[in-house]
Amino acid sequence: MPALPVRRRRPRLLAALLLAVALAVPAVGIAAAPASAAATQKSCDIYASGGTPCEAAYSTTRALFASYNGPLYRIQRASDNGTLNIGLQSTGGVVNSTPQVSFCSGTTCTITLLYDQTANANNLPISPGTSCSGCSGGLNGPGPNGADIGANAMALPVTIGGQPAYGVLINNIGTGYRNNAVKNVPTGSQPEGMYMMTSSMLTSDSCCFDFGSAETNDSDDGNATMNAIYYGSACWVGGCTGPGPWVGGDLENGMYFSDNGRNPSNITSETGMFVSAWEKNNGTTNFTLKYGNGQSGGVTTAYSGALPNGYNPMKVQPAIELGTGGDNSPMGTGEFFEGAVTAGFPSDATENAVQADLVAAGYANNTTTFKTSTSVVSFRAHANGEYVDAANSTTSLIADATSIGTAETFDMFTKTDGTVNLRAHSDNQWVTAESNGSAPLIANRGGPGPWETFYLIHNPDGSVTLRAYNNQHLVTAENAGASALIANRTAVGPWEEFDLITH
Numbered sequence: 001m002p003a004l005p006v007r008r009r010r011p012r013l014l015a016a017l018l019l020a021v022a023l024a025v026p027a028v029g030i031a032a033a034p035a036s037a038a039a040t041q042k043s044c045d046i047y048a049s050g051g052t053p054c055e056a057a058y059s060t061t062r063a064l065f066a067s068y069n070g071p072l073y074r075i076q077r078a079s080d081n082g083t084l085n086i087g088l089q090s091t092g093g094v095v096n097s098t099p100q101v102s103f104c105s106g107t108t109c110t111i112t113l114l115y116d117q118t119a120n121a122n123n124l125p126i127s128p129g130t131s132c133s134g135c136s137g138g139l140n141g142p143g144p145n146g147a148d149i150g151a152n153a154m155a156l157p158v159t160i161g162g163q164p165a166y167g168v169l170i171n172n173i174g175t176g177y178r179n180n181a182v183k184n185v186p187t188g189s190q191p192e193g194m195y196m197m198t199s200s201m202l203t204s205d206s207c208c209f210d211f212g213s214a215e216t217n218d219s220d221d222g223n224a225t226m227n228a229i230y231y232g233s234a235c236w237v238g239g240c241t242g243p244g245p246w247v248g249g250d251l252e253n254g255m256y257f258s259d260n261g262r263n264p265s266n267i268t269s270e271t272g273m274f275v276s277a278w279e280k281n282n283g284t285t286n287f288t289l290k291y292g293n294g295q296s297g298g299v300t301t302a303y304s305g306a307l308p309n310g311y312n313p314m315k316v317q318p319a320i321e322l323g324t325g326g327d328n329s330p331m332g333t334g335e336f337f338e339g340a341v342t343a344g345f346p347s348d349a350t351e352n353a354v355q356a357d358l359v360a361a362g363y364a365n366n367t368t369t370f371k372t373s374t375s376v377v378s379f380r381a382h383a384n385g386e387y388v389d390a391a392n393s394t395t396s397l398i399a400d401a402t403s404i405g406t407a408e409t410f411d412m413f414t415k416t417d418g419t420v421n422l423r424a425h426s427d428n429q430w431v432t433a434e435s436n437g438s439a440p441l442i443a444n445r446g447g448p449g450p451w452e453t454f455y456l457i458h459n460p461d462g463s464v465t466l467r468a469y470n471n472q473h474l475v476t477a478e479n480a481g482a483s484a485l486i487a488n489r490t491a492v493g494p495w496e497e498f499d500l501i502t503h
Contacts, residue, residue, distance in 0.1 A: 040066040040092065041066065041353075041357065042062075042063060042064050042065050042066050042068075042092060042357060043057075043064045043195075043338075043340060043354045043357050043358070044057050044064045044065045044117065044118070044340055045065055045066055046350060046353045046354050046357060047193075047340065047342050047346060047350060047354065049350075050346060050347055050349070050350030050353075051344060052193055052342045052343060052344035052345065052346040052347075052350060053118075053342060053343055053344075054117075054118050054340040054341070054342050055118060055120055055122070055182075055183075055184045055185045055186075055341055055342060055343050056116050056118060056120060056122040056182060056185060056320055056340065056341045057116060057117040057118050057338075057339075057340040057341075058114045058115070058116060058117070058124060058322075058338065058339055058340070059072055059117070059337065059338035059339075060072055060073050060086075060095065060111070060114070060165065060166055060167055060168055060336075060337060060338070061094065061095050061158070061160045061165040061166075061167070061337050061338060061361075061363075062088075062093065062094045062095060062160055062161075062165075062338065062361060063088055063091070063092045063093060063094075063117065064117050064338065064340060065092065065117055065118075066091075066092040067091065067092060068088070068091070068092060068117045069087075069088060069090075069091040069092070070087065070115060070117065071085035071086060071087045071115050072086050072087060072088065072095055072114075072115055072117075073085075073086050073111050073113060073114050073115060074086070074111070074112050074113040074115070075100060075103070075104070075109045075110065075111055075112065075153045076109065076110050076112045076150075077103060077104055077107045077108065077109045077110075078107050078108045078109070078110075079106070079107035082103075083112070084099060084100070084103045085115075086099065086100050089163070094160050094161050094163050094165065094361075095160070095163070095165045095166075097163075097164050097165055097166060098164075100153060100154075100166065101154075101164075104153060104154055108152065108154075109152070109153035109154060110149075110150040110151065110152065110153060111150050111151045111152075111153045111168060112125065112126060112150050113125050113126075114168070114177055114322070120182070120183045120184050120185075121183075122179055122182040122183060122185070122320060123179060124177040124178065124179050124320065124322060125177065125178070125179065126143070126147065126148050126149065126150045126176070126177055126178075127141065127147065127148035127176040127177055127178035127218070127321065127323075127324060127328060128147050128148075128178065128180070128218065129141030129143065129145075129146045129147045129148045129174070129176075129218060129328050130145070130146030130147075130218065130328065131143075131144065131145035131146045131147040132180065132217075132218065134217045135217050135218040135219060135328075136219075137217065137218075137219030137220065137327065138217070138218035138219045138220075138327040138328040139327055139328045139329055139330060139450060139470070140174075140328075140470065140471075140472075141174040141176065141324075141328060141330060142172075142173060142174040142330075142469075142472075143174065148174045148175060148176040148177075148178075148323075148324065148328070148330070149172065149174055149175055149176075150175065150177075151168045151169050151170060151172075151175050151323075152169060152172075153166060154166060155169040155171070155368070156168065156169040156335060156366075156368055157365075157368065158337070158363060158364065158365055158366045159362075159363075159364050159365045160361055160362055160363055160364075161361060161362040162362065162364075165337075167199075167335050167336060167337045167366075168322070168323075168335070168336040168337070169202070169335060169368075170202075170209055170322075170323040170332065170333055170334045170335070170336065171202060171333050171370060171416050171417055172417040173330050173331060173417055173419055173450075173453065173469060174324070174330040175323050175324075175330075176321065176322065176323035176324035176328065176330065177321065177322040177323060178214070178218070178319065178320070178321045178322070178324070179319060179320050180216040180217070180218070180319045181216065181318065181319070182318050182319060182320050183318070184343070185213065185318055185320065185341055185343070186213070186283075186316060186341075186343055186344075187316050187317060187318050188283070188313070188314065188315060188316060189283030189284055189313035189314045189315070189316075190283055190316070190343075191280070191281065191282045191283055191343075191344050191345035192213065192227055192280065192281055192283070192316065192341065192342065192343070192344075192345075193278075193279070193280035193281075193341075193342040193344065193345060193346040193351075194211070194212050194213075194227075194228075194229055194278070194279055194280070194339065194340065194341045194342065195229075195276060195277065195278045195279075195339060195340060195351070195354060196211045196229055196231075196276075196277050196336060196337075196338065196339030197274060197275070197276055197277075197294050197336070197337040197338045197339065197358060197363065198231050198274075198275050198276075198277055198334055198335050198336060198337070199272065199273060199274055199275055199294075199334075199335040199337075199366055200245055200269075200270070200271035200272055200273075200275055201273065201335060201366055201368065201369065201370070202333050202334060202335055202368075202370045202416075203231065203232045203233060203244070203245040203333060203334055204232050204233070204234075204331065204332055204333040204334075205232060205233045205234045205235075205244070205447070206232070206234060206331035206332055206333070206447075206448065206449065207234055207255070207325045207329040207331055207332055207449070208230055208232070208234070208250055208255065208324065208325035208326075208329050208331075208332045209230065209231055209232050209323060209332030209333060209334035210228040210229065210230050210250045210321055210322070210323070210324065210325060210326070210332065211228060211229050211277075211321070211322050211323075211336065211339050212226070212227055212228025212229050212250070212279065212320065212321070212341060213226055213227045213228055213316045213317065213318075213319065213320060213321075213341065214226045214228060214317070214319045214320065214321040214325075214326040215252075215317050215319060215326050215327070216317045216318060216319045218326075218327065218328045219326075219327050220252060220253065220326060220327040221252070221315075221317070221326075222252065222253070222315075223251065223252055223253050223254075223310045223311055224251055224252060224307075224310070224311040224312075224313070224314045224315045224316075225252045225315045225316065225317055225326070226250060226251060226252045226316065226317070226326040227249065227250075227251060227279070227281050227287075227314060227316045228249070228250045228279075228321065228326070229247060229248075229249065229250070229277050229278070229279045229339075230247075230248040230249065230250040230255040230332075231245055231246075231247055231248070231275070231277050231334055232244065232245050232246075232248075232255070232332060232333075232334065233245045233246065234255055234332075235261075235262070235263075236254045236255045236256070236261055237254070237260065237261035237262060239262050240257070240262050240263050241262070241263060241264075241265040241268055242263070242267070242268020242269050243268065243269055244263070244268075244269055244270075245269065245270060245271065246263045246267065246269070246270050246291075246302065247270055247275075247277040247278065247279070247289050247290065247291045247302060248263075248279075248289060249279050249281065249287055249289060250325065250326065251287075251307075251308065251311050251314075252326050254308065256287075256308050257289065257302065257303060258289075258303045258305070259303075259305055259306045259307060259308050259309075260308070261308065263302070264302055264303060267300075267302055270291040270300075270302070272293045272294060272295070273294075273295065273363075273364075273366045274293070274294025274295050274337070274363045274366060275291060275292070275293070275294055276290075276291065276292040276293070276294045276299065276355055276358050277290075277291055278290035278291065278292075278299060278351060280345050280346055280351075281307070281314060281345075282345045283313055283314045283316075284307075284312055284313050284314070285306065285307070285312065286304065286305065286306065286307070286345075287303075287304075287305075287307055288301065288303065288304040289301070289302045289303045289304070290302060290351065292355050292358075293359075294358055294359070294363050295359060295363055295364065296359055297359070298352060298355055298356075299351060299352065299355045320341060322336060322339075323336070329449075329450070330450060331448070331449055331450060331453070333370075333416075335366075337363065370416045371416070372413060372414060372415050372416060373413075373414045374411060374412070374413050374414075375411075375412050375414070375502055375503075376409060376410070376411060376412070376425075376502070376503040377409075377410055377411075377412045377500055377501060377502050377503065378404050378408050378409055378410070378501040378503070379399075379410075379498040379499070379500060379501070380399075380498060380499040380501060381399035381477040381481050381495075381497075381498055382463060382477075382494045382495070382497040382498065382499070383399060383476075383477040383480045383481040383494055383495040383497075384399055384477065384480055384481030384482075386399045386400055386401055386402060386481060387399065387401040387402070387403070387404055387408040388401070388408065388477075388485065388498070389401040389407050389408050390407055390408075390410070390424035390426050390427070390431065390442075390443040391407050391426060392426060392427055392443075393427045393429050393442070393443060393444040394442075394444070395442070396434075396440035396441060396442045396484035396485070397431065397440065397441040397442060397443065397484060397485045398477075398481070398483070398484045398485060399477045399481040399485070400481065404501070406425045406426055407424075407425070407426040409424075409425040409426075409503065410422045410423060410424055410425065410431070411423040411425070413448075414456070418455065418456070419453050419454060419455055419456075419469060420453075420454050420455075420456050420466075421448040421452055421453060421454070422443075422452075422454070423443075424443035426443065427443055427444075429443045429444050429445055429446065430443065430445040430446070430447060430448050430452045431443045431445075431452060432444065432445045432451045432452045433451050433452075433454075433468040433470060433471065433475075433486075433487040434451070436451060436470050436471055437451075437468045437470060437471035437473055437486070437487040437488065438471075438488075439486070440478075440483075440484035440485060440486045441475065441484065441485040441486065441487070450469055450470040451468075451469075451470050453468075453469040453470070454466040454467060454468055454469060454475070455467040455469065457474075457492070459492060459497060461497070462499075463497040463498055463499055463500070464497075464498055464499075464500045465492050465496045465497060465498070466487075466498070467487070468487035471487060473487045473488050473489055473490060474487065474488075474489040474490065474491070474492060474496045475487045475489075475496065476488065476489045476495045476496045477495050477496075477498075478495070480495065481495070
């Protein structure tokens with residue numbers, strides 16, 4: 001019994017002692033320690049703490065590890081082909097873009113390499129496209145020997161933490177980056193997670209603005225051979241609700257917003273000046289898609305459930321891409337500021353903490369706008385003075401009309417990269433350079449892709465010439481206009497010249 005009073009007094013004594021200590025320590029000191037610790041946690045530190053470490057991490061705006069103090073990306077200027085690495089203002093800090101501004105003054109600069117901030121050195125150079133050994137099964141890029149091209153280094157100015165920075169702008173056909181031999185990333189059906197910071201200021205309904213795992217040969221190797229974030233409004237299976245864009249998973253042969261491909265009907269779009277996009281895939285039974293406002297708030301789960309039919313198990317290969325599809329499909333557009341690929345299936349708590357870090361980074365001032373124009377046009381061939389006619393979806397285009405009617409009229413969509421797509425008024429179908437340009441032009445496609453894309457060349461005499469994007473050959477009114485139009489010429493002559501008539 002004597003022990004009872006002692007036991008009652010000891011908690012009181014301990015409480016009094018703790019209170020005295022607390023009063024003796026300034027309140028600011030108590031708050032400062034956790035705040036300082038939180039400030040040092042960057043996205044990839046958070047992933048590592050959650051047991052799902054970053055195996056590849058890229059950014060043109062900031063460090064993704066608190067300890068990182070290396071370069072973020074490399075640029076090359078056109079005037080003398082000189083190169084410059086762009087780094088940080090301080091360890092774990094934001095980009096120091098001041099040297100870039102002076103280096104690129106009076107010329108143009110291209111981002112040629114994104115540095116991996118992990119120890120794996122999985123750097124992203126410009127994609128080889130079909131120029132690499134064994135890559136002939138993919139789509140050509142517009143660069144040398146079918147390679148892709150790099151992004152304009154000065155084209156996407158923003159601020160981060162109040163400091164000037166530049167993103168990666170994917171707005172020219174064939175702009176893409178890829179490493180086909182990355183190390184220590186998940187492969188096969190191993191669980192994998194990823195995120196990127198993007199924006200709805202520039203998106204498209206074409207294939208494919210992707211970031212994530214892809215094939216090692218720039219080719220379509222079948223269902224489940226890639227696992228990447230897709231951001232855009234391409235509804236691959238049809239039946240989507242709303243205008244988009246949405247965060248999806250490009251799992252090869254389809255961009256999926258759910259197991260059936262369609263977006264949730266209650267989420268008609270996922271937009272913002274900055275958008276955080278998330279995908280994780282356990283390789284066998286679940287993939288999850290999330291999105292968030294990159295400037296405030298948390299993340300929203302758009303889909304979490306079974307993989308699509310034919311995608312279990314996953315067969316992911318050790319390659320990472322940015323800007324194009326797995327087979328180098330070059331038509332997607334978008335903006336990239338940072339992103340990472342992780343080993344394992346990140347927890348919701350980890351992703352919530354990474355989202356908080358993105359918001360705290362202070363992305364702002366993404367004000368660059370992109371406009372496309374639409375006009376109604378007809379073409380008159382110099383070869384014979386007659387108008388190009390698209391009679392129907394089964395008849396090739398030919399210059400055989402003496403007057404302009406519905407069949408001689410087209411909607412011409414001029415995009416931000418200067419290329420055009422043509423939609424025939426006769427059947428509301430898109431004009432294609434059939435069979436990669438080896439067959440005559442015909443208006444029978446439901447949407448534009450590489451075969452339906454043309455460069456519009458303005459000739460000295462005021463006429464225009466169309467050059468097919470995919471085979472880079474000029475469209476000709478074959479046999480002085482007596483035969484169908486076909487993209488098979490390498491030089492401009494009278495048969496390749498057309499008067500462009502705007503209505």
